[in-house]
Amino acid sequence: MQQEVVLAMLAKEPSQGFQLRARLNDALGPLSEALNAGQIYVTLGRLEKAGLVVLDDAASSADRERKVYVITAAGHERVGDWLAEVSWPKPDLAEFHLKLIAAASAGLADPISIVDAQRRELLRRLRDAERAEIAEPEGSDAALLLAGIVRRLQADLQWLEDCEASWTTRRKRQ
Amino acid sequence: MNDTATSVLRTVGLHKHYGKAEGLVRAVDDVNLEIARGEALAVMGPSGCGKSTLLHLLGGLDRPSGGEVWLAGKRVDGLSERGLAGMRRREIGFIFQSFHLMDELTAIENVELPALLAGRSPRQARRRALELLEQVGLADRGRHLPSALSGGQRQRVAIARALANEPLVVLADEPTGNLDSAATLEVLRLLDRLHTAGLTLVIVTHDQRVAATADRLVSMRDGALVDEMKLTGGSARKLSDLVATER
């Protein structure tokens, strides 16, 4: 489980391990098994070591589940950077999906702006790939590869549009 | 605000309404747009967002309920039917999703039609049509009927037709909507070539592939422009980065 995801979930308020896991399960639904939400404690440990979260001893008990984790200032900064990042790891859509949810629930950023920013980036990449495809002579091997890249980018862009639509509706409902 | 001298098309507060009171539909809602000479603009949006209506208003195929439309520095939204027809003859070229070629005319007869309407002599019109067919790579198919041409070829004939009278701007409504992937590439290649040669284009599309080839992209929702994005001068990434990120 990506560190930044857990960190972002702590950005709103300190939480216990099991609460975090519950929220992850909610957000991932049937995919939570495959994505190993149980790994959360490992991630929390790493975050603590990196100084991005601390344990609130006063509120915690010995039970690991009931330990309360609090984000540090450094952690906040890290979350901010992560939210602004537009790198596009392939093919793991889950991270982006969680990014949006985390941003919304923590009130850190408008998920729609995040989607927009990502869309722009992907469109630019699509443009580059498309222009390259057009420039290639017909039937070249490179053209075929470029066609594949174009298709995937198209598919991702399609999904980003879905995200935008969905989050707009969600906002309207609130 | 761009210099009006270089803007080919400009709209100010353009809107188109249907119905009234509760039944009021704002097909196009207060759109301010400016298209520079030689620019390729893509208009995207979900179906029913009004992008086709916007195109029709720009091209004089429909009259706005209000607002201004300027073509090459002249105001055109209030023109008479005669004036609009003249505008469509001389300054505007249209490309449609369903090609809209005349089924009973050969490719070359379709292409020369606008020239004939503009009063050119048959010989001139025929010569121009041959030139254009060459440009779009269909010189050997001049005598074919549309039914004997593939989708991509038909759209290329339609593009040639749109260029017959050397228009200032070409308006394309979902030009690749009825085409498969390979035909889309064909058409994109052609449009790209024309654009590089200086053609001003406004393309309405829902296909990101098509939109990505434009210089600028605007998004519409519920009749209004909601987003604008310059696609040129984008990220500094090299092409290899695209492949690298596949890993």
Add this chain to the structure above:
Amino acid sequence: MGTTLLVFRLAARDVRRHVAQAALLVVAIAAAAATLTMALALNGVTSQPYAATRAATKGPDVLANLTSASQAKDLIHASGVAAFSGPYPVAAATIRFDGRTAEVFAEGRDTAPAAVDQPASTAGTWVRPGGVVLERTFADALGVSAGDRVTLNGKSFKVAGIAVTAAQAPYPNLCYLTTNTCSFIINNGNSRDMGVIWMTTADAIGLTSKANPLTLYVLNLKLTNPGDAQAFVSQHFHPQAGAGGGPGRHLPVGSPHGLSAHAGPQFTGPVLSTWAGIASADALLVQDAQSVLEPGAFLLALLAIASVAVLVGRRLSEYARRVGVLKAVGGTPNLVAAVFLTENLALALFAAMLGTVTGWLLAPILTNPGAALVGTAGAPAISLVTVLQVAGLAVAVALAATLAPAIRAARTSTVASLNDAGRTPKRLGTLIRLSRRLPVPTLFAVRLVARRPRRALLSAANIAVTVTGIVAVLAFHADVDGKLGGAKYLAAGGLSDPVINRDEQMLAVVTVMLVTLAALNAIFTTWATVLDARRSSALMRALGARTRQLSAGLVVAQVLSALPGAIVGIPLGIVLFKAAVHDATPPPPLWLAATLLGTLAVMADLTVVPARFGTRQPVAEVLQADAA
């Protein structure tokens, strides 16, 4: 059973969806049916009423015109004579009424009913002292009704009544023979303004004077065997040229128009005629009219076929896809053809019924045989044969126009039908090439015609038929006018010629029906063309053509298709006229030119409004609807 029901259900649903077109189909066939009904009704109309009149008035089998009362004795006592009445004195007189004048033969009669030939009253009563009775057609022509006062030879009489008789052909064809041809040529010309009136014997004799002596007597004979009438006449009536007694020839029968104007030598003996001759003279009244009505019905039938063909052609293009759906869900080609045919046949039969009833109701206008005969107060009886003939015509029309398309619809492969967005337009390359040099409206017009050559041909055929009819009618009018011009006496007397009246009535009816049907056809063809051209004209507008240019083009297209039809129709109309009316003069060329131009102008006018409407819809709408 299930299939039949299905066929009917599908046919009914289709009709409901295209009510306007079905209505036009019905109107077209009904008009033709109505005219045909009237023609057929007219055909046998006089023979029956004549028989009725003969029975009602105890009509004579043989009529004798005598120059003196004594000639009656031999005839009365001849063998084979069962009853007689007369001899009645007949005085010549001049009648005046309301500024109109005419010559009359006044028969002196008893107030008591006669044994043979007792005229039947249709208004008022029989003769009495001072009261005269007029023959019905004559009374109509003169404008007299029972109770009016008329002047005879200066003396005033009251009109006691109006009556009909079987002993004389009705005005103006009556025939008192004292020469070898009918007496209405006595006045050295074509005078036909002579009528029959009856009065008391005393009054009749009172009309004579030294200057106007009594020279004519009428004797009515009834034979034991009416079939012997001709033999009786031959036996007792031997024509003799020159003066001198002896029986003469029998009554010549011919068209009053054609009789030559020479007065023959005067016979002093009795002149006999049979009731059959009178019956034929009766028929003269409607003979001309019939010669107009039959070709009229034929023309209307042609128009009906043409309009049905256009209608069916148009519907076929919408039908093609439905046919495909039917076949895709398992309908056989036969089913498809069955639905199509059923629909049109049902409509045709309905139209035939409608037309027959209309014809039946309208027929009294025409079939009233000169008002002279009894028994036509209401609608004429239409025989079963007539109904079957009319139904047959309707079915033939429907079949002629729909059989080929129905079979073609059935034969088209299912896939082709489903993909077919309509009849693919033809391509006439030559016309397209030629049109490039033309200005925009004409370019559009020529290309429109080239797209649908068959419809253009049908339009031309429509116009040809209409113009043929109009030219024939005009020719008839010219002919009638010519004849009227010669009949000075009628004009002088102020009476109307019932034959000509009848002819003109007939002409008017046929012309009105012809023109109405043609106009409907033209409107429909135009509408079909405009709808068909909607996409082309929207596209042309998107490419920069002006609406005005395009609607002008639509009008020109209609006129272009109409032109050859109009040109062909003129000589055809003259041929038709010459075939229908013998010994006729063709109409003046000026009228013909006027017809040609007039037809084209009307065609253009009819197109203008639909053309305007058809080119007004916003381009975007049309193109989007088309793409859908």
